[in-house]
Amino acid sequence: MTQPQVSADPLVVRTVPLDDPGDLLALLPGSATTPDVTAWVRNGDGLVGWGAAAVLRPAGADRFAQARAWWVDQVGTAVVRDEVRLPGTGLVCFGSFAFADETGDSVLVVPEVVVGRRGGRAWVTTTSAGALTTTPEVAPVEPPAPPSNVTFSDGAMSGAGWESVVAEAVRRINAGDLEKVVLARDLVATASEDVDVRWPLHRLSESYPMCWTFHVDGLFGATPEMLVRRERGLVTSRVLAGTIRRTGDDERDLALAATLARSSKDLEEHEYAVRSVADALAPHCTSMNVPEAPFVLHLPNVMHLATDVAGVTHETDDVASSLTLAEALHPSAAVGGTPTSVARELISEIEGMDRGRYAGPVGWMDAAGDGEWGIALRSAEIDGARVRLFAGCGIVADSDPAAELAEAQAKFVPVRDALAGR
Numbered sequence: 229m230t231q232p233q234v235s236a237d238p239l240v241v242r243t244v245p246l247d248d249p250g251d252l253l254a255l256l257p258g259s260a261t262t263p264d265v266t267a268w269v270r271n272g273d274g275l276v277g278w279g280a281a282a283v284l285r286p287a288g289a290d291r292f293a294q295a296r297a298w299w300v301d302q303v304g305t306a307v308v309r310d311e312v313r314l315p316g317t318g319l320v321c322f323g324s325f326a327f328a329d330e331t332g333d334s335v336l337v338v339p340e341v342v343v344g345r346r347g348g349r350a351w352v353t354t355t356s357a358g359a360l361t362t363t364p365e366v367a368p369v370e371p372p373a374p375p376s377n378v379t380f381s382d383g384a385m386s387g388a389g390w391e392s393v394v395a396e397a398v399r400r401i402n403a404g405d406l407e408k409v410v411l412a413r414d415l416v417a418t419a420s421e422d423v424d425v426r427w428p429l430h431r432l433s434e435s436y437p438m439c440w441t442f443h444v445d446g447l448f449g450a451t452p453e454m455l456v457r458r459e460r461g462l463v464t465s466r467v468l469a470g471t472i473r474r475t476g477d478d479e480r481d482l483a484l485a486a487t488l489a490r491s492s493k494d495l496e497e498h499e500y501a502v503r504s505v506a507d508a509l510a511p512h513c514t515s516m517n518v519p520e521a522p523f524v525l526h527l528p529n530v531m532h533l534a535t536d537v538a539g540v541t542h543e544t545d546d547v548a549s550s551l552t553l554a555e556a557l558h559p560s561a562a563v564g565g566t567p568t569s570v571a572r573e574l575i576s577e578i579e580g581m582d583r584g585r586y587a588g589p590v591g592w593m594d595a596a597g598d599g600e601w602g603i604a605l606r607s608a609e610i611d612g613a614r615v616r617l618f619a620g621c622g623i624v625a626d627s628d629p630a631a632e633l634a635e636a637q638a639k640f641v642p643v644r645d646a647l648a649g650r
């Protein structure tokens with residue numbers, strides 16, 4: 229296990245207002261010189277960062293507890309001057325957590341520079357251990373180069389191999405072992421040179437502006453699913469489960485959306501996911517609103533059944549509150565299954581790969597306990613010239629392996645396209 233790194237000096241943090249810096253992603257410096265660029269952007273708003281003033285690499289079943297303890301320590305010792313005072317100003321960290329308890333490393337990073345924008349207001353935060361640094365100039369840099377000569381190949385399993393794993397899961401469900409399990413597969417993209425993560429980030433945020441485009445320590449993607457957002461006591465979660473592929477023909481897609489909203493298989497799968505989120509949030513909330521029926525979320529590649537769950541939390545003195553909630557929710561039935569423990573065991577028994585940080589919480593938090601933790605979906609892990617893409621599907625009693633494979637293919641599309649040149 230990687231030992232947690234604790235910086236000895238307290239963090240010195242300063243946030244000042246900024247004139248509109250334009251496209252946040254265009255500010256990220258070249259990844260060859262600054263590998264630690266971080267991003268969390270949706271519809272043009274969000275946070276981007278670079279450099280690492282403090283880093284923690286927790287692992288194992290208590291990775292969230294380690295992360296919380298570290299954050300409580302950082303918040304308790306940091307010297308902060310915040311002239312903007314919005315969620316995401318002052319001391320902030322980005323994080324990305326392993327899906328499983330047994331495998332994979334997680335990471336939390338406090339960037340040296342964070343630039344944020346929210347509702348027409350922008351700011352820059354500088355953080356360093358021990359001494360105050362000067363506020364850097366914030367300006368767009370040279371755009372990144374596209375990945376070169378990208379080829380794709382199967383990851384741990386071929387499509388046919390994965391279909392037989394799905395068929396095995398359907399057998400287990402019909403034997404009464406569990407109700408739902410989410411199974412994923414990976415795909416490997418290989419380029420002829422190291423991939424600059426800023427390229428796919430730009431492409432993803434352009435093509436999927438309604439999703440949260442993220443990058444933390446090599447894991448990037450554009451997720452449509454918000455595990456939990458906490459903002460001044462208001463807690464929200466966007467639950468997705470139940471998917472249909474788009475055809476590109478708007479009229480036909482509308483008809484398909486109506487079919488999705490009536491499909492008992494998809495409604496059942498969705499219900500498990502909503503229930504798992506509502507049950508996990510309930511102990512942390514004084515009041516909650518769980519809509520009775522889902523809406524259909526239209527994305528360029530797929531449509532999902534979606535439910536926005538909202539609640540009010542009474543846990544106002546927890547500086548890691550958003551992470552406490554993310555831990556309580558992970559893994560929801562949207563990425564694990566029902567019952568959770570049986571589904572987790574089945575995933576590690578038959579999926580045949582390590583998910584790493586795919587399908588784990590990814591996002592940011594500040595020193596007030598506010599933050600946003602998405603589920604790292606439509607994502608990939610970048611390692612030099614090699615990029616590992618992930619996609620998964622919820623399997624229930626009447627799932628068809630071939631249809632699930634096609635659904636997984638559709639979920640690879642965002643990152644696949646983002647790795648292509650223009």
Ligand SMILES: C=C(O[C@@H]1C=C(C(=O)O)C=C[C@H]1O)C(=O)O
Nearest residue numbers: 468470471562605619620621622
């Ligand atoms: C597991 C993934 O997606 C999840 C599974 C869904 C489904 O099975 O219908 C829909 C949205 C996500 O909650 C993925 O994108 O990899």
